[in-house]
Amino acid sequence: MSDIETLIRALPKTELHLHIEGSLEPEQMFEFAERNGVDLAFDSVEDIRAAYEFNNLQEFLDLYYQGMSVLQTKQDFHDLTFAYLERVKVDNCRHVEIFFDPQGHTERGVPFNDVIEGILSGLEEGGKAFGITSHLILSFLRHLSEEDAFKTLEQAEPYLDRILGVGLDSSEVGHPPSKFERVFAKAREMGLKSFAHAGEEGPPEYVREALDLLKIDRLDHGNRALEDERLVKRLHDEKIVLTSCPLSNLKLCVIDDLKDSPLKIMLEAGLKVTVNSDDPSYFGGYLNDNYIAAAEALKLTKDDILTLVRNGIEGAYLSEDRRGHILTEFDSVVERHS
Ligand SMILES: Nc1ncnc2[nH]cnc12
Numbered sequence: 001m002s003d004i005e006t007l008i009r010a011l012p013k014t015e016l017h018l019h020i021e022g023s024l025e026p027e028q029m030f031e032f033a034e035r036n037g038v039d040l041a042f043d044s045v046e047d048i049r050a051a052y053e054f055n056n057l058q059e060f061l062d063l064y065y066q067g068m069s070v071l072q073t074k075q076d077f078h079d080l081t082f083a084y085l086e087r088v089k090v091d092n093c094r095h096v097e098i099f100f101d102p103q104g105h106t107e108r109g110v111p112f113n114d115v116i117e118g119i120l121s122g123l124e125e126g127g128k129a130f131g132i133t134s135h136l137i138l139s140f141l142r143h144l145s146e147e148d149a150f151k152t153l154e155q156a157e158p159y160l161d162r163i164l165g166v167g168l169d170s171s172e173v174g175h176p177p178s179k180f181e182r183v184f185a186k187a188r189e190m191g192l193k194s195f196a197h198a199g200e201e202g203p204p205e206y207v208r209e210a211l212d213l214l215k216i217d218r219l220d221h222g223n224r225a226l227e228d229e230r231l232v233k234r235l236h237d238e239k240i241v242l243t244s245c246p247l248s249n250l251k252l253c254v255i256d257d258l259k260d261s262p263l264k265i266m267l268e269a270g271l272k273v274t275v276n277s278d279d280p281s282y283f284g285g286y287l288n289d290n291y292i293a294a295a296e297a298l299k300l301t302k303d304d305i306l307t308l309v310r311n312g313i314e315g316a317y318l319s320e321d322r323r324g325h326i327l328t329e330f331d332s333v334v335e336r337h338s
């Protein structure tokens with residue numbers, strides 16, 4: 001194992017861009033399908049894995065929404081979430097801020113309450129078992145209407161104290177942030193933070209809209225912001241945290257090669273960029289896999305890794321106590337590896 005890989009594995013980390021439905025492993029898909037009497041279009045785990053070849057975001061989303069159909073009960077959402085925490089514990093992940101896509105479930109007739117209560121109980125039980133703190137982000141599907149997003153926000157009202165913020169995901173091009181300006185304003189009034197996927201496939205203008213109209217507290221992906229120098233300066237000056245997802249970018253053909261990951265350029269520009277897994281089951285890697293693959297392809301230095309991990313700790317919504325605890329552990333790992 002290289003020194004960089006040893007360091008990556010040893011450091012305490014956070015994950016700030018993870019769709020819990022994207023952590024559904026093929027084995028779990030079969031297990032849930034069987035217990036819920038759902039017919040799968042695949043005969044084996046190998047068949048499912050073989051289908052995970054995508055040319056763009058939409059090809060992935062089509063399979064992602066199909067995969068979700070096995071998630072039907074509160075117990076399914078609990079088990080899915082617990083299994084994700086159990087998996088990232090191995091990666092020395094100490095804190096997660098996870099997205100869920102309620103509309104992907106309510107539109108199939110699964111009650112909103114079952115979805116959120118299952119995820120929250122998974123976070124609580126897994127958090128205690130593995131020493132991982134967490135926040136939950138309710139993400140709107142941008143291919144659906146503003147009205148549908150408002151309805152979803154209303155369903156979330158009884159759970160406001162357990163939701164960190166709202167997010168925006170799904171098919172980007174043709175669904176600019178401006179479509180959701182009023183929903184995000186309402187969410188902010190309700191005390192929620194704002195996050196949005198922008199610049200994954202969409203143009204720099206979508207990143208500007210996310211900043212100006214949605215008033216985002218963190219930018220998810222942001223790759224195409226690099227096409228606009230003034231926007232890069234703004235992200236720098238406003239200290240916007242970016243959640244980059246190297247293996248996701250590769251699998252969705254946002255980049256042709258990991259060497260083209262925006263991570264290095266973002267680091268060189270002094271942006272607050274972090275490393276994340278997005279949909280680890282679909283993209284072939286969890287948190288450490290993303291760090292290790294990016295480090296190798298981009299020839300990241302030890303200092304680059306420390307900056308990325310520190311950005312993830314500083315960019316998380318942690319209590320000062322918890323942040324201090326994680327940073328103390330970070331410092332002691334750094335000392336041991338110096
Ligand atoms: N990478 C991604 N981009 C947009 N929507 C998503 N939903 C799940 N993963 C996503």
Ligand SMILES: [Zn+2]
Nearest residue numbers: 019169197278
């Ligand atoms: Zn994402």
